[in-house]
Amino acid sequence: MAPEEATRRLHPADSASLAILAVVTVTLAISTSRGADLGNALALHAALLASYAVISVALRRRPATLLRGILVVAVMFTLYTTLGHVAFAAMPWIADPWLEAADRALFLGPSPSLILAPLGATRWAEILSIFYAAFIPYLYLSIFLGLIGRPEGERSEFVTGFAVLYALSFLGYLFLPARGPIVELADQFPTPVQGGYFHALVLRSVEAAGGPHGAFPSLHVGASFYAALFDLRQGNTLRALIYAPLLVLIVLATLVLRYHYVVDLIAGVALALLASRITGRRAPSPLAAEVAS
């Protein structure tokens, strides 16, 4: 972004964050006006929107500040914990049956969640729980390395992609509220998932966040893929390759542990690709810039 342009325009990461905050606030306002008990949530999100609007205007002159990165991450993680719950109260529908139907259509009849159900009763449940949980350190590490010790352009690009990915994903959380197969198909699974220590850890973490919610799209998959795509685009092929098996195992874990439908994963990958593509276009690499010239 040219300096004079930067003083006039909002940073794209701020635009994406403000847009999703505005959508959430307006949706909650409409739901509240129709009788939903969402007054507190509305006040919280309206306050977030107003605060962020003020901050983003103040940050217009600093397109690559580290502060923006921290704020965007904080806002998105806040929305992650709030949206999953308010969406169920704000929307008059639950999307689980549609997502399950989409999965069955993809697999020409049978439900992939039920096909994989037997794996949940084997030692794979425990092994995959480790990788499901490993998403958190991988994500935090990727965010840390995306924000710190980078040239300003790269940091700005990382933050923009992160904001776009989460903002688009939250549209799914809000308008297609779903709890995943673990709730929707609970009575159809032959046995519950039988893991050990790490599975119990995953269960406790999910419960601490208010139970399963925000199934569509899978941010476990979306955020992991985005981090890998960012590494690839920045030429850090080794990091992308090293974590590639983790990505595959996270995909498998979300299915075997019954937190996501296959369409959630497809949507997560598609959004990661979209976010990566958008930011790639905004900030071409030096070589790409040279080629374009």
Add this chain to the structure above:
Amino acid sequence: MIYRFVRAIWRAALFGFFRRIDVQGRANVPAVGPTLIVSNHANAFIDGLLFVTELERPVTLTAKSTLRKNPLLRPVMRALGVIELQRVQDAGVGGARVQNTDALAACRDVLSAGGTLVIFPEGVSHSEPSIRPFRTGAARIALDYDDERDGGEPLRVVPAGLHFEAKERFRSQAGIVFGAPLDLTAWRAEHPAAGARELTAEMEARIRAVTANYATDRDIRKVESAARLLEGANAPPPALGRETPPDLAAHAALVRRLQVGQAWLAGERAAELQSLEMRLEKFMGEMDRLGITVPELFMRLDRPSAAFFLFRELELLVVGSTVAAWGTINHIFPYSLVRILVRNVSTDRDHFASNAVFMGTPVFLLFYLLQTAAVAWLASPWWAALYAVSLPYSGAVAVLYQDRAGGARRRARTFLLFRRDPEGHQILMTEARSILADFHRLAAEYEAATR
């Protein structure tokens, strides 16, 4: 389909051999339409493969007809549809020279179909410090097409410069610079009397513009040292794994500027030139002895930067160690075998990489097959399938990991060296800045004298 498959195999092979391949000016190669790429020839069959693997549009290579005698190259040449050219010096060795009539017709067919033809006008791969005198074959092919095209699309001639950091070294860098295309029809309209000789001279001038050429091998050391100092000084080294692509075209231009300055000084102030060259040689000799690159001289030595460096590198080296170890263990036998073979077979610098790639590819594929079969026999087909997938993946991680670990080790060693001996560090930095100041002063004086 076959072309794409072969290209994918060679991409993997070149990924294994070279640490990085940078391409500059790719947009100068037209996406469609008849295109003739003319290039310098420094690394035998690798040169052609670089064009095959780095350009999205299919290319047709030309090669000397004697290459088909090589049993390893023959199937590759067939798969890639290489057009064989008979050279004057090969007449009587590989067949009658009249075969070039067919080759010329084949080239014309490729261009008439809107294809891309790659030709190396020097006629032979070599390790000389400068490009060799051009043969007129490329120009004759271009003019032949232009004469016969009969309303067909005009030909674009794209000059290309191939650059190799150290072509006889595994995991070195390579690069291609594509220069501005020449519209042959427009060029002939501007030069109505021009023939093959004039077009060849034009091609040579354009290839010289995208390559670095030197008078002697000794000149390479002198001028490259100066260029390295000018390009790398006063900026800290980029983070490992995030190096920006080198500007090869700018490097070639810098080399030419330095050579002009060197020639001017040699004529005007020979003693000063000699003194500067001696200082530069001594300085770069000391840097090489310590194993330090010029940007590393200006690396940040504060503790927070060092702590962050340690964190970032340890994350990769610790997390990646298992996969890298798996990759190393599973490739140790084919790698060792290829190394022995290549060392025994390679008699000159410009065939080392070709031998490594052409011997390595079948050897690695054979070992993959044998190892996977062994796993299928010992375990199950499912484990064998998983193992087969893990082989190229872990092999790629292993080479990248070793590059990265080497870079991290080198940076850490330099950091500790400078922390332990700040005075020595200061002396080196002062000398680097002093030599640079002399360069800039002399450049200004040259400008003033020749204005």
